[in-house]
Amino acid sequence: MLLDVLQGAEAGSFIIFRDSASCPGRRLLKSYVHAALKREEEVHVLEFEASEEELPTGLDVHCAQRLHIHGGFADPLGWIKRSSFTVHQFTSRSISTLISSQPQSKSALLVIDSLSWLVRHLDPVVICKRLQEIRRGGAVKTIIGLLHADLHQISVVGSVCHLASTVISVEPRTNGQWVLAKTTKRTKSGKVLQEEELFSIQENLTVTVHSKVSHTTQTQPETDSVEADPAANLTFNLHLSEMEREAKEKVALPFVFSQEKKSALLNAGQGAGRILYEPDANDDFDQEDPDEDLDV
Amino acid sequence: MFTDLNSILNTSPDNFKQGEFVLILDRKADASFLVHHFLSFYLRAGCKVCFLGLVQSFSHYSAVSQRLGVSLAQAKEKGQLVFLEGLKDCLGILLPGGTKPERPTLDFFSPQCSDLRGLFEFVLSSLSPAGGAGGQGDSGPESLRPPVLIVDDLSVLLSLGVSAGAVLDFAHYCKAHVCHELKGSAVVLVRCEEEEEEEEEGDEQGAEMLLKGLTHQCTLALQVQGLPTGYCRDIHGQVDIWWRGESQQQNHRKVFQYKVQDKGASFFARGTSSAVL
Numbered sequence: 001m002l003l004d005v006l007q008g009a010e011a012g013s014f015i016i017f018r019d020s021a022s023c024p025g026r027r028l029l030k031s032y033v034h035a036a037l038k039r040e041e042e043v044h045v046l047e048f049e050a051s052e053e054e055l056p057t058g059l060d061v062h063c064a065q066r067l068h069i070h071g072g073f074a075d076p077l078g079w080i081k082r083s084s085f086t087v088h089q090f091t092s093r094s095i096s097t098l099i100s101s102q103p104q105s106k107s108a109l110l111v112i113d114s115l116s117w118l119v120r121h122l123d124p125v126v127i128c129k130r131l132q133e134i135r136r137g138g139a140v141k142t143i144i145g146l147l148h149a150d151l152h153q154i155s156v157v158g159s160v161c162h163l164a165s166t167v168i169s170v171e172p173r174t175n176g177q178w179v180l181a182k183t184t185k186r187t188k189s190g191k192v193l194q195e196e197e198l199f200s201i202q203e204n205l206t207v208t209v210h211s212k213v214s215h216t217t218q219t220q221p222e223t224d225s226v227e228a229d230p231a232a233n234l235t236f237n238l239h240l241s242e243m244e245r246e247a248k249e250k251v252a253l254p255f256v257f258s259q260e261k262k263s264a265l266l267n268a269g270q271g272a273g274r275i276l277y278e279p280d281a282n283d284d285f286d287q288e289d290p291d292e293d294l295d296v
Numbered sequence: 297m298f299t300d301l302n303s304i305l306n307t308s309p310d311n312f313k314q315g316e317f318v319l320i321l322d323r324k325a326d327a328s329f330l331v332h333h334f335l336s337f338y339l340r341a342g343c344k345v346c347f348l349g350l351v352q353s354f355s356h357y358s359a360v361s362q363r364l365g366v367s368l369a370q371a372k373e374k375g376q377l378v379f380l381e382g383l384k385d386c387l388g389i390l391l392p393g394g395t396k397p398e399r400p401t402l403d404f405f406s407p408q409c410s411d412l413r414g415l416f417e418f419v420l421s422s423l424s425p426a427g428g429a430g431g432q433g434d435s436g437p438e439s440l441r442p443p444v445l446i447v448d449d450l451s452v453l454l455s456l457g458v459s460a461g462a463v464l465d466f467a468h469y470c471k472a473h474v475c476h477e478l479k480g481s482a483v484v485l486v487r488c489e490e491e492e493e494e495e496e497e498g499d500e501q502g503a504e505m506l507l508k509g510l511t512h513q514c515t516l517a518l519q520v521q522g523l524p525t526g527y528c529r530d531i532h533g534q535v536d537i538w539w540r541g542e543s544q545q546q547n548h549r550k551v552f553q554y555k556v557q558d559k560g561a562s563f564f565a566r567g568t569s570s571a572v573l
Contacts, residue, residue: 079469
């Protein structure tokens with residue numbers, strides 16, 4: 001599916017490349033741009049993070065002509081009044097004037113490198129609104145953007161990604177040279193397709209998919225769920241045989257009040273203790289308060 | 297200047313890569329020995345250096361550099377080194393009777409200023425070939441070497457009330473101008489504190505965001521950590537060196553252990569300390 005996305009998308013789609021500090025995704029973005037240029041599309045880049053010289057390296061002259069970089073790299077906030085495009089100029093109107101300033105026949109591809117710059121300086125609501133305006137505006141065929149997901153709150157990343165028709169998250173793989181790409185694609189019918197692929201990018205920026213990570217292995221019944229018997233390898237016997245169980249049930253427990261005990265208590269036999277009391281002459285026995293001497 | 301580290305990074309004062317943005321970060325260890333390394337390295341290479349010293353006084357850096365064989369006072373006199381004594385200047389602004397600076401370098405203290413534009417303008421004016429606070433008149437061979445910015449350290453700005461986003465903007469502008477336009481290099485130090493319970497949630501998020509953002513920007517990251525097994529007399533910690541290129545081949549990392557010595561530091565592969573073998 002990653003290759004399908006890189007092949008080019010239908011009009012009005014919005015693709016987000018999500019990366020993190022441990023696995024930069026700019027090279028994948030670059031390979032998309034190069035592929036688009038080779039398809040003879042007009043590419044407009046809002047460049048905030050890499051220098052203007054970086055992107056066209058490795059492109060032939062013919063392709064480079066269709067690449068228009070609107071550099072905000074040197075001065076993205078307008079501190080030194082040298083920028084051709086600042087973060088705060090990100091409105092649908094200024095984008096369409098930028099794009100229409102270039103004579104071309106068909107609608108263009110807009111690359112935002114990176115969305116993180118916008119998210120850090122503008123309100124997420126404003127960004128979502130303006131992105132939506134640009135998509136509907138018609139001047140732009142496709143928008144693609146790089147988003148450093150680890151720089152922002154999850155909620156903000158989530159709401160920007162909700163706008164996108166395709167989200168490609170790149171994640172590092174410890175084994176080997178390959179990178180894992182998780183592609184989530186929403187088709188117009190509303191169906192959501194997901195796929196994980198291992199890929200690498202060649203020197204000439206072509207993407208090779210090596211293997212698909214299948215989900216079927218994950219949904220199989222997990223072996224861990226089979227309960228282990230804790231009494232399996234014990235040095236003593238925890239189990240009872242049938243005979244042992246019978247013998248155990250026959251034993252009377254010491255405090256069970258059986259018939260024998262009851263009769264023994266009721267018919268006090270000889271030798272049982274009795275209390276004899278002969279009142280003393282001095283005894284001042286009060287009938288009404290027999291416990292008077294207890295000093296309670 | 298540590299020759300061990302130079303050979304690991306494959307550089308020397310005569311031949312070093314231009315346009316590098318080096319991030320030094322430390323966790324449970326002190327990475328300032330690397331700041332001293334880069335300071336003496338670039339001074340020896342003949343580069344014009346702008347040093348933003350926010351955590352120590354000039355005499356501290358001067359004393360350490362003396363041991364490494366570089367005289368900061370001389371470099372400053374020659375105009376090769378521009379030193380911002382942040383520690384002293386901050387005090388001047390904060391104390392009621394302090395001397396107020398004329399330039400807006402430390403403007404971020406005032407409540408109506410939330411960005412580090414003043415500080416960036418200071419860097420720009422000290423490193424640009426035309427102006428320069430040092431007033432370097434002669435156009436000798438030294439002025440041909442690329443300029444270098446060293447910051448010790450950026451996390452202090454967070455403690456002084458600057459937001460992580462503003463620090464990232466400052467770092468971006470420094471990268472754009474020093475590394476790309478002037479083809480120089482930048483070295484910044486960031487300290488990451490271990491998560492502590494008492495610390496405020498917002499503070500910690502800011503520090504983490506600064507760290508991630510700078511990692512995205514840098515071309516070389518040196519992460520200094522204490523040993524996971526605890527303090528050791530013969531191995532002071534480990535450095536995770538991360539070359540951050542775009543392609544998978546350029547993007548690789550290696551871990552070395554180090555020991556800081558009286559005049560320098562030695563770096564060796566894990567488990568090959570002379571105390572072990």
